Amino acid sequence: MEIYFSRHARRRKKLYGISEDVIIDILKDKQLSKGNHEIIENVEGFKFPLKVVFVVTDKITIITTYPLKKGRA
Numbered sequence: 001m002e003i004y005f006s007r008h009a010r011r012r013k014k015l016y017g018i019s020e021d022v023i024i025d026i027l028k029d030k031q032l033s034k035g036n037h038e039i040i041e042n043v044e045g046f047k048f049p050l051k052v053v054f055v056v057t058d059k060i061t062i063i064t065t066y067p068l069k070k071g072r073a
Contacts, residue, residue, distance in 0.1 A: 002059040003027070009062040018065055023052055032056045040068065 003024065005013070013020070026041050034056050042049045048067040055061045 003062065004059055005062045006064075009064050012064050012066050016066055018046075018050065018067075022050070023062060023065055026050065026052055027054075027060065032060070 005020070012018070013023070022043055026039055026043070030039070036055050037053070039052045039054075040049050041052075046067055048069060050065060051068050052065045053063045055063060
């Protein structure tokens with residue numbers, strides 16, 4: 001399935017140093033239905049878990065991605 005990054009998501013990736021490969025690995029092997037989704041996952045190399053917010057239609061549109069700060073999850 002095609003993955004598209006919104007302008008906001010591209011800016012957050014750059015700000016927090018998150019590569020596209022990391023986000024694709026998070027989404028890989030997930031059974032995704034149409035609609036809005038949020039995934040929180042611990043990723044090696046990041047102090048806090050990463051949160052990925054996206055919408056599934058005919059393609060996957062990443063809305064935003066960022067590391068969760070202390071005390072959340």
